[in-house]
Amino acid sequence: MTSNTDLLNWIDEITRLCTPDSVHWCDGSEEEYQLLLDRMVASGAAVRLNQQLRPGCYLFRSHPSDVARVEDRTFIASPTREEAGPTNNWRDPEELRATMLALYRGCMKGRKMYVIPFVMGPIGSEFSLFGVELTDSPYVAVNMRLMTRMGTKALDALGDGDFVRCLHSVGAPLDQGQADVSWPCAPMEHKYIAHFPQDNAIWSYGSGYGGNALLGKKCLALRIASVQARKEGWLAEHMLILGLTDPKGRKAYFTAAFPSACGKTNLAMLVPKLPGWKVETLGDDIAWLRKGRDGRLRAVNPESGFFGVAPGTSYKSNPNAMHSIERDTLFTNVALTDEGDVWWEGIGTPPPSHLIDWQGMDWTPESGRNAAHPNARFTVSAARCPAIAPEWEDPEGAPVSAILIGGRRPGVVPLVTESLSWQHGVFMGSVMGSEITAAAISDAIGQVRRDPFAMLPFIGYNVKDYLRHWLEVGKAFLPGQLPRIFSVNWFRKDAGGRFLWPGYGENARVLKWIFQRMLGEAEAIETPAGLLPAPGALDLEGLEGVDEEQVSQLLKVDIPEWRAEARSIRAYYDKLGEGMPSELKDELGALEQRLGDPVDQPSAP
Ligand code: SAT
Ligand code: MN
Numbered sequence: 249m250t251s252n253t254d255l256l257n258w259i260d261e262i263t264r265l266c267t268p269d270s271v272h273w274c275d276g277s278e279e280e281y282q283l284l285l286d287r288m289v290a291s292g293a294a295v296r297l298n299q300q301l302r303p304g305c306y307l308f309r310s311h312p313s314d315v316a317r318v319e320d321r322t323f324i325a326s327p328t329r330e331e332a333g334p335t336n337n338w339r340d341p342e343e344l345r346a347t348m349l350a351l352y353r354g355c356m357k358g359r360k361m362y363v364i365p366f367v368m369g370p371i372g373s374e375f376s377l378f379g380v381e382l383t384d385s386p387y388v389a390v391n392m393r394l395m396t397r398m399g400t401k402a403l404d405a406l407g408d409g410d411f412v413r414c415l416h417s418v419g420a421p422l423d424q425g426q427a428d429v430s431w432p433c434a435p436m437e438h439k440y441i442a443h444f445p446q447d448n449a450i451w452s453y454g455s456g457y458g459g460n461a462l463l464g465k466k467c468l469a470l471r472i473a474s475v476q477a478r479k480e481g482w483l484a485e486h487m488l489i490l491g492l493t494d495p496k497g498r499k500a501y502f503t504a505a506f507p508s509a510c511g512k513t514n515l516a517m518l519v520p521k522l523p524g525w526k527v528e529t530l531g532d533d534i535a536w537l538r539k540g541r542d543g544r545l546r547a548v549n550p551e552s553g554f555f556g557v558a559p560g561t562s563y564k565s566n567p568n569a570m571h572s573i574e575r576d577t578l579f580t581n582v583a584l585t586d587e588g589d590v591w592w593e594g595i596g597t598p599p600p601s602h603l604i605d606w607q608g609m610d611w612t613p614e615s616g617r618n619a620a621h622p623n624a625r626f627t628v629s630a631a632r633c634p635a636i637a638p639e640w641e642d643p644e645g646a647p648v649s650a651i652l653i654g655g656r657r658p659g660v661v662p663l664v665t666e667s668l669s670w671q672h673g674v675f676m677g678s679v680m681g682s683e684i685t686a687a688a689i690s691d692a693i694g695q696v697r698r699d700p701f702a703m704l705p706f707i708g709y710n711v712k713d714y715l716r717h718w719l720e721v722g723k724a725f726l727p728g729q730l731p732r733i734f735s736v737n738w739f740r741k742d743a744g745g746r747f748l749w750p751g752y753g754e755n756a757r758v759l760k761w762i763f764q765r766m767l768g769e770a771e772a773i774e775t776p777a778g779l780l781p782a783p784g785a786l787d788l789e790g791l792e793g794v795d796e797e798q799v800s801q802l803l804k805v806d807i808p809e810w811r812a813e814a815r816s817i818r819a820y821y822d823k824l825g826e827g828m829p830s831e832l833k834d835e836l837g838a839l840e841q842r843l844g845d846p847v848d849q850p851s852a853p
Contacts, residue, residue: 249273249403250365250403250406251408252406252407252408252409253408254408254410254411255365255380255406255411258380258413259271259363259382262361262382262415263361265349265352265353266352266353266354266355266356266361266382266384266417267354267356267357268356268357268359268360268361268384269356269357269358269359269360270360270361271360271361271363272360272361272362272363273363274362274363274364274365274389274392274393274398274399275399275400276393276397276398276399276400276401276402277399277400280399281390281393284386284389284390285306285390287386288306288308288386288387288390289306291428291430292430293308293386293387293428293430293431294306294307294308294387295307295308295309295584297579297584297588297589297590298587298588298589301587301588301589302574302575302577302588302589302590303575303576304575304576304577305573305575305576305577305578305579305590306578306579307579307580307582307584307590308387308431308578308579308580308581309430309431309580309581309606309607309608310431310433310456310457310580310581310621311429311431311432311433312607313433313435313436314431314433314455314456314457314460315457315581315621315623316457316458316623317441317457317458317459317460317466317705318436318439318441318455318460319337319705320337321436321439321440321441321454321455322337322441322442322443322705323336323337323338323339323344323440323441323442323443324336324337324338324339324443324445324471324708324709325338325339325340325341325344325345325442325443325444326338326341326444326445326446326708326709327341327446330710331709331710332709332710333707333709333710333711333712333713333714334710334711334712334823334824334825335704335707335711335824336707336708336709336710336711339442341444341446344440344442345444345451347440348440348442348451348453351419351434351438351440351453351454352415352417352451352453354421355384355417355419355420355421355453356384356417356421357421357422357423358421358422358423358424358426358428359384359421359422360384360386361382361383361384362381362382362383362384362385362386362388362389363380363382364380364381364382364383364388364389364392364398364399365378365379365380365398365399365400365402365403365406365411366378366379366380366381366392366396366397366398366399366402366464367379367396367397367398367401367402367405367406368396368464368468368469368473368550368551369536369548369550369643370397370548370641370642370643371397371401371402371405372405372643373548373643373644374643375482375536375538375548375643375645376548376550376643377412377468377469377473377476377550378402378405378406378409378410378411378412379396379411379412379413379414379463379464379468380406380411380412380413380414381414381415381416381463381464382414382415382416383415383416383417383461384416384417384418385416385417385418385432385456385461387456387461388416388456388461388462390578391462391555391578391627392462392464394552394553394578394627394628394629395462395464395465395551395552395553395555395627396464396551396552396553397552410448411448412448412449412450412468412472413447413448413449413450414449414450414452414463414464414467414468415449415450415451415452416452416453416461416463417452417453417454418432418433418434418454418455418456418461419432419433419434419438419439419453419454419455420432420433420434431456432456433454433455433456433457434453434454434455435454436454438453438454439453439454439455439460440452440453440454441455441459441460441467443467443471443472443708445471445472445475445708445709448472450463450467450468450471450472452467457580458555458580458623458625462555464550464551465533465534465551465555466705466706469484469534469536469550469551470484470485470486470534470703470706470707470708471706471707471708472708473536473550473708474703474706474707474708474709474714475708475709477536477538477717478709478713478714478717481538481539481720481721481724482536482537482538482539482721483536483537483538483717483718483721484534484536484537485503485505485534485535485536485537485701485703486505486533486534486701486702486703486706487503487504487505487531487533487534487535487537487547487651487702488503488504488506488512488513488515488516488529488530488531488532488533488535489501489502489503489516489529489530489531489535489547489549489646489648490502490503490504490515490516490518490527490528490529490530491527491528491529491530491637491639491646492525492526492527492528492759492763493525493526493527493528494524494525494760494763495523495524495525498767500649500650500763500766501530501547501646501647501648501649502648502649502650502651502652502759502762503535503537503547503648503650503651503652503731504516504651504652504653504654504736505651505652505653505654505677505680505701505702505703506653506654506655506702507655507656507681507682507699507702507704509557509656510654510655510656510682510738510739511738511751512532512533513532513533513554513556513557513561513566513569514565514566514569514752515755516529516530516531516532517529517532517566517568517569517633517635518752518753518755518756518759519567519568519635519753520753520756520759521752521753521754521756521757521790521791522756522757522760522787525756525759525760527635527756527759528635528636528637528638528640529568529630529633529635529636529637529640530547530549530636530637530639530640530646531547531549531551531630531640532554532556533551533554533555534549534550534551535547535548535549536548536549536550536645537645537648537721538645539724539725540644540645540647541644542647543725543726543729544647544648544729545647545648545725545729545730545731546644546645546646546647546648547645547646547648548642548643548645548646549630549640551630552629552630552631553627553628553629553630554569554572554626554627554628554630554633555625555626555627556569556625556626556628557622557623557624557625558579558582558590558592558595558620558624558625558626559592559593559594559595559618559620559621559622559624560593560594561592561594561595561626562594562595562596563596564596565594565596565752568633568634568635569626569633571633571634572628572632572633572634573626573628573632575632576628576629576632577626577627577628577632578626578627578628579624579625579626579627580624580625580626580627581606581620581621581623581624581625582606582620582621582624582626583603583604583605583606583611583619583620584603584604585600585603586600586602586603591603591619591620592619592620592624593618593619593620593622599613599619601613603619605617605618605619605620606618606619606620606621606624648731649731649732649763649766650731650732650733650734650762650763650765650766651673651731651732651733651734652733652734652735652736652762653676653677653680653701653702653733653734653735653736654680654735654736654737654738655680655681655682655683655699655702655737655739656682656683656737656739657681657682657683657696657737657739657740658683658739658740658741658745659683659740659741659809660806660809660810660812660813661735661737661740661777662735662737662740662777662780662802662803662804662805663736663737663738663740663748663749663758663786663802663803664734664735664736664737664758664761664762664780664781664786665734665735665736665775665777665778665779665780666732666733666734666762666765666772666778666779666780667732667733667734667735667778667779668774668778668779670719670722670730670733671719671722671831671832671834671835672733672778672835672838673732673733673734674715674718674719674722674733674831674832674835675831675832675835675836675839676733676735676778677700677701677715677718677733678698678700678701678715678832679698679700679817679820680698680699680700680701680702680735681696681697681698681699682696682697682699683695683696683697684696684697695816696816698820700714700715701718710827711824712824712825712827712828712829713827715828715829715832716829719829719831719832732765732766734762735778736755736758738751738755739751740801740802742798742801748794748798748801748802749794749802750791750792750793750794754791757786757787757788757791758786760787761781761785761786761787765779770782770785771784771785772785775805776805776807776810776839776842776843777805777810777839780803780805781803786799786803807843807844810839810843811843814836814839814840814843817836817839818836821833821836
């Protein structure tokens with residue numbers, strides 16, 4: 249099987265610690281995948297959907313306490329607090345190890361332990377990283393088969409090489425004769441998603457959901473990879489990758505960072521409303537960026553599947569996602585129809601008169617609650633996406649022309665802004681974020697939750713060192729070979745609280761301007777915030793429902809608003825404390841100067 253003694257010794261050690269009843273080495277085959285699914289259907293952990301309507305599709309319902317990533321149970325256990333920085337939950341590695349060892353002792357009793365060798369990135373690419381996940385969750389095993397390159401092919405490629413040790417348990421040992429539940433997990437206070445970057449190790453306990461449990465994703469490909477990337481001069485980013493082709497057949501690649509719930513998967517799979525333009529998908533969540541042999545910045549998607557949010561996904565909002573999940577898809581926490589199909593809020597069909605909701609309970613439109621959990625997910629292989637780019641597994645990665653960043657900003661931030669330089673772009677990335685709405689925390693309404701490059705929950709080290717690293721990466725390129733950084737904001741509202749921009753397929757108009765900027769074919773005007781489309785430069789032909797007044801609001805840089813924004817940025821930088829890169833403070837100073845704002849103005853509270 250393998251002669252990797254480090255691996256064999258580690259498996260031995262964990263088997264003695266967690267005491268599973270048996271050990272299953274995942275080969276990643278179709279037969280194995282089917283066997284695990286059949287077993288989960290038999291045990292009640294999964295529902296086989298109507299195979300006429302959804303061939304190869306299954307439904308899982310999680311425990312109501314285990315429905316999403318748990319940021320306040322996610323820890324960076326670097327040797328010192330300083331290394332984790334002001335935005336991470338730091339724990340002393342020795343203390344955390346001791347706490348978790350006590351939990352892991354005997355935690356797989358009554359369960360099988362799955363050994364999952366996997367590769368993040370195309371097999372054979374020198375940029376790929378290996379991991380091995382040991383888990384007592386068959387749900388994790390089948391999801392990992394879709395989300396990563398997993399099984400014998402990964403084990404063979406690993407050989408005697410090094411790998412990230414990923415230990416996962418749902419934290420629910422079974423006594424002799426004790427019946428299992430359909431979604432075993434541990435109570436919140438026993439959940440731990442722990443990272444030990446100095447040891448290349450991830451320890452996850454107590455949750456079976458998403459990024460808490462599929463350890464190749466956020467834990468390895470972002471938190472652990474970001475630490476490695478910093479050492480090696482590359483970037484592990486929370487970004488989609490898309491290819492954009494113009495009517496002349498010219499193609500460019502963009503990456504884009506958005507916080508959760510800003511439509512990353514939708515943009516990755518966009519169907520342009522502009523005739524002759526085409527978007528192809530290379531990734532919807534994570535991009536690894538590094539300098540290629542040709543001297544350009546190149547992006548690889550380390551994943552091999554999509555773990556997308558179901559609610560709001562419809563044939564109208566994202567037809568490519570809907571086509572992707574017509575078969576061979578694992579659904580979690582969506583509703584079940586009487587025909588054995590799936591349903592969720594925003595799927596584009598009226599609610600049926602009866603459903604089984606995500607908690608397994610009868611549901612009718614009168615129930616007054618969501619049928620699907622808002623964070624219900626689909627897991628599907630990327631190869632199933634009709635818009636997948638043929639080159640999406642190119643081991644060299646795709647050459648990136650532009651990096652987009654954006655959040656939900658009802659005010660202040662224009663529809664699109666080109667940065668003045670790499671340094672200015674990193675400044676824009678450092679302060680991007682979303683305005684807190686009534687749905688979140690009530691006393692902070694109107695404030696901006698800043699989320700540098702949408703990486704706040706995913707940087708495995710100090711955010712200030714992370715921003716410094718972005719600046720450093722830029723210095724390794726010849727001028728003209730670096731992509732340009734653009735801020736986009738699809739979510740600007742008018743005074744009446746209505747969205748000014750239709751979004752979705754119309755976002756292609758913004759992509760077109762960016763594309764043409766990179767080729768020197770579109771005009772921009774300089775504003776204190778950066779470069780904006782010159783009058784007439786944004787293609788608005790055939791755009792319905794947006795008048796000239798709305799366009800001017802979308803592209804407005806309001807000086808008093810921006811002065812307030814600069815004060816809020818200064819307060820944010822102050823909050824991050826000592827050690828912010830001086831280049832970014834210089835950029836803030838330059839912005840204040842362009843706005844004519846006195847630099848010594850007191851900070852906003
Ligand atoms: O649960 S995941 O972390 O994989 C998805 C997400 O939160 O973006
Ligand atoms: Mn994500």
